[in-house]
Amino acid sequence: xxxxxxxxxxxxxxxxxxxxxxxxxxxxxxxxxxxxxxxxxxxxxxxxxxxxxxxxxxxxxxxxxxxxxxxxxxxxxxxxxxxxxxxxxxxxxxxxxxxxxxxxxxxxxxxxxxxxxxxxxxxxxxxxxxxxxxxxxxxxxxxxxxxxxxxxxxxxxxxxxxxxxxxxxxxxxxxxxxxxxxxxxxxxxxxxxxxxxxxxxxxxxxxxxxxxxxxxxxxxxxxxxxxxxxxxxxxxxxxxxxxxxxxxxxxxxxxxxxxxxxxxxxxxxxxxxxxxxxxxxxxxxxxxxxxxxxxxxxxxxxxxxxxxxxxxxxxxxxxxx
Amino acid sequence: xxxxxxxxxxxxxxxxxxxxxxxxxxxxxxxxxxxxxxxxxxxxxxxxxxxxxxxxxxxxxxxxxxxxxxxxxxxxxxxxxxxxxxxxxxxxxxxxxxxxxxxxxxxxxxxxxxxxxxxxxxxxxxxxxxxxxxxxxxxxxxxxxxxxxxxxxxxxxxxxxxxxxxxxxxxxxxxxxxxxxxxxxxxxxxxxxxxxxxxxxxxxxxxxxxxxxxxxxxxx
Numbered sequence: 357x358x359x360x361x362x363x364x365x366x367x368x369x370x371x372x373x374x375x376x377x378x379x380x381x382x383x384x385x386x387x388x389x390x391x392x393x394x395x396x397x398x399x400x401x402x403x404x405x406x407x408x409x410x411x412x413x414x415x416x417x418x419x420x421x422x423x424x425x426x427x428x429x430x431x432x433x434x435x436x437x438x439x440x441x442x443x444x445x446x447x448x449x450x451x452x453x454x455x456x457x458x459x460x461x462x463x464x465x466x467x468x469x470x471x472x473x474x475x476x477x478x479x480x481x482x483x484x485x486x487x488x489x490x491x492x493x494x495x496x497x498x499x500x501x502x503x504x505x506x507x508x509x510x511x512x513x514x515x516x517x518x519x520x521x522x523x524x525x526x527x528x529x530x531x532x533x534x535x536x537x538x539x540x541x542x543x544x545x546x547x548x549x550x551x552x553x554x555x556x557x558x559x560x561x562x563x564x565x566x567x568x569x570x571x572x573x574x575x576x577x578x579x580x581x582x583x584x585x586x587x588x589x590x591x592x593x594x595x596x597x598x599x600x601x602x603x604x605x606x607x608x609x610x611x612x613x614x615x616x617x618x619x620x621x622x623x624x625x626x627x628x629x630x631x632x633x634x635x636x637x638x639x640x641x642x643x644x645x646x647x648x649x650x651x652x653x654x655x656x657x658x659x660x661x662x663x664x665x666x667x668x669x670x671x672x673x674x675x676x677x
Numbered sequence: 678x679x680x681x682x683x684x685x686x687x688x689x690x691x692x693x694x695x696x697x698x699x700x701x702x703x704x705x706x707x708x709x710x711x712x713x714x715x716x717x718x719x720x721x722x723x724x725x726x727x728x729x730x731x732x733x734x735x736x737x738x739x740x741x742x743x744x745x746x747x748x749x750x751x752x753x754x755x756x757x758x759x760x761x762x763x764x765x766x767x768x769x770x771x772x773x774x775x776x777x778x779x780x781x782x783x784x785x786x787x788x789x790x791x792x793x794x795x796x797x798x799x800x801x802x803x804x805x806x807x808x809x810x811x812x813x814x815x816x817x818x819x820x821x822x823x824x825x826x827x828x829x830x831x832x833x834x835x836x837x838x839x840x841x842x843x844x845x846x847x848x849x850x851x852x853x854x855x856x857x858x859x860x861x862x863x864x865x866x867x868x869x870x871x872x873x874x875x876x877x878x879x880x881x882x883x884x885x886x887x888x889x890x891x892x893x894x895x896x897x
Contacts, residue, residue, distance in 0.1 A: 386789065386790040386791060388761070389761040389763075389789075389790065390756075390759060390761070390786070390790045390792075391759070391760060392756075392758040392759050392760065394760070397760040397761065398760070540758065541758075544756075544758060544759070547792055547794060548790070548792075550791070550792060551787075551790045551791030551792035552790070552791060553791065554791030554792060555790065555791040558791070
């Protein structure tokens, strides 16, 4: 595998990659400092991400990694749902794990997303996702042990516009919040995340103005390609073959214990994780949705095996599930 | 590429010098969680008077003249039920209302975090005062302009390894203390001072400015 030489050069690439991380840090801090809920401010069950116009992760902020790493799903599903007809000043909210490829791991994790435009062209997306206190459902707090379908868990939001071309859809936000047993906490946290998107948009625009748009876009593509190269290189070093491991989850009200089994295949410079040998799904709420499984696997592999790579979409192909 | 570098005359003890020209500051604070709409103004003003009084006494005990003392006031505030506060600067003097303080908080919140909640109540968490001393005038001595050539400052010559020239070369060594405003040295050279050494690469040009600072141009 030939070493990848970044188009913008290694110094410029490093400057822009670190600038993106700096923007993510600022978005993350602004959520922590304005939240009204300890889930966010103390437990850090949230994350932010900067994505390309097509919805690929370019930079991720890690609170609980599933949050930031799953935001690309939300953007891609939103793009498909709205037929790619996205305007400057739009801002979306979503929590559904099932529409298209899903927007979130479970209903509790509510994502807010906004496109970043520069000179009328869509160039990036910014997103934040955090675990909310409550959005209705059979029991307070989303973990309804008696639920046998998602409708018993809470309010399902495939993708909704809270801002339409700059105009605030107060009716949409109020509708969502009216379904919560903790409306003030949820309102506070949603505002907090929306604020972080403004911070992200502002800083990205400043970055583009400092470096010029083509350089920034090229640097992001370089980052994606470089992360793919570094990940493949690392996988190539691993011994080939299949390795398996299984763990059991405690029973829920409907059965169990449940077996979760992973078969990891390394062949050449590709690594595949296969969960199909696990037990069939539970009637209860234990099942892992696609965005959740993807984000967890992604985090596990990148944080253990692939040291030195970057948390971008370049580092991983979407799992074939 | 960096084309010009300035090395202050005071470089070896620049940070200690900074200490001498810095303000004395003493912080006093009082924590009291109270909603801005629910606290009477006489309570607010009494707290600030108390904190400013304490700060003033401490600075005077440390030898600061009363006329040099001034205060800066802050309220650490948040929207009710938020967990973290923002330290918000507020006006001095007897306050008639907290309207300006609340406005300042909304604006600072939006500037830092991207949004504000004009309809949400605000609470104070901590009253904060910085009592400071004005700085005495500091003027550094200006030097008269000397001729460019500084033979008086030349200490001698010795062999020095230069990566740029791939080996050892006989190089001029200067006494940095004897280099004054107007003097110029062309690299390669070494300028020695009691507390530091300046390495002047081949082709670089060093000039001394009116305050004795060494200004180097790379001159590639």
